[in-house]
Amino acid sequence: MDVQMVPDPLKEPEDLQRLQPKVDVEKELGYVFKAITLTRHKIDGKVPLIGFTGAPWTLMSYMIEGGGSNTHSKAKRWLYRHPQASHMLLKMLTDVIVEYLLGQVAAGAQALQVFESHAGILGPVEFNEFSLPYLRDIARRVKEKLKETAKDIPMIVFAKDAHYGLEDLSQSHYEVVGLDWTVDPRAARERTGGKVSLQGNMDPCALYAPKEHISEIVKKMLEGFGTRGYIANLGHGLYPDMDPENVGAFVEAVHTHSKQINKRM
């Protein structure tokens, strides 16, 4: 789907005919692959490079809403009123996403994250029908293809606000499940039963707190998750008015407290 379509969003199932039936991912998105290769060279092995993509339902909702939305009610109307056309669109998006992620790996990405940013607007029934199967399909197909090249690329799934789907997400071919800040760390460990690594989940707004408070919040978070099978992270993105110094305090607190916890073990 070309970026110029944004002001002309999908309205009815007939509009699917406006989409390219067969996408040349290299031609349309090759600039991303070039950027990845360039970045990989510049970081010179100092940190790993994570590739990423939006998940099918999240992309579908942007394509129908034509932008952000509080309710996503136009996109959800499709799910309820045009389930078949919805599945057709989700399938088309999945095909492109699989190629897109494989292209990122070929270009140098060393891990992959799939963002289902709009999962929380779905209920458990709609998530199980319109999101989860495609998330699973993406991981299965990417891994199958990567086997041929003998590359071992860990995959992370982040379905924001999909608290109801935690158990299912932990059994979806992803090595890591990312969590937003509404999930208690210990509860997340119990519910996923050691099946996956967990990533997250400090409330980004905690970066507004004084540094000592950030340190306390990080300590609690690490004690809840433990330091094994765990990637310390925020539970969502930063806001523009956040102080980079406090992001530094977050990283420092992660290092300090994880070392202390590891010593005790």
Added chain:
Amino acid sequence: MDVQMVPDPLKEPEDLQRLQPKVDVEKELGYVFKAITLTRHKIDGKVPLIGFTGAPWTLMSYMIEGGGSNTHSKAKRWLYRHPQASHMLLKMLTDVIVEYLLGQVAAGAQALQVFESHAGILGPVEFNEFSLPYLRDIARRVKEKLKETAKDIPMIVFAKDAHYGLEDLSQSHYEVVGLDWTVDPRAARERTGGKVSLQGNMDPCALYAPKEHISEIVKKMLEGFGTRGYIANLGHGLYPDMDPENVGAFVEAVHTHSKQINKRM
């Protein structure tokens, strides 16, 4: 807080001094009480009349954001940066809310619902500190006062997206816990253990579906909740483009399926 303040939202704790320290609820909100009495007379005993209010954290976030917000990051910044001033404001709001609800009952409201519409933007720790204690305080104080008048007024708490707080909410002096559509009905029953009645929770967007599909969704919902200690409802409000006929189909489906379920018992 006067409605003219909306374009001049609270920015820093000093701004709390702009607020009236002692609010004459009858004077400021008497028009609501008059509307309730008028409505109660007009409906002539045909249906009960539910009074309602926003909860303290939700009102606080409007007072700081000056309107709606996706992230509520300005209001959350207060919680992390000015916890004491936040508690002061939440306490002031709680005092007014208690009087406001009592005034609604005196005017003729037969049940009361408290909406913590912005609960889901909080994590469990912040909810437990800045929302739950005030929700509990409201119910406790309203009920204590109503005891003197020997009135038996059921109270409903609806904390949208507070999936993490379901157990606590079911033990918060409210007779009914309202649920949004991201909570599975059976899971909600298990987690609240029969301690309260439940209200909810069909996805409002399901009203976009054809009537037969609405009927199936309602059937599943009723089978999940059971018909005892239950108030059938949507999981949130309607959107302007929804067809009133489909709202009718929802109500009809609730009647049809609950009768069938009761027959089987």
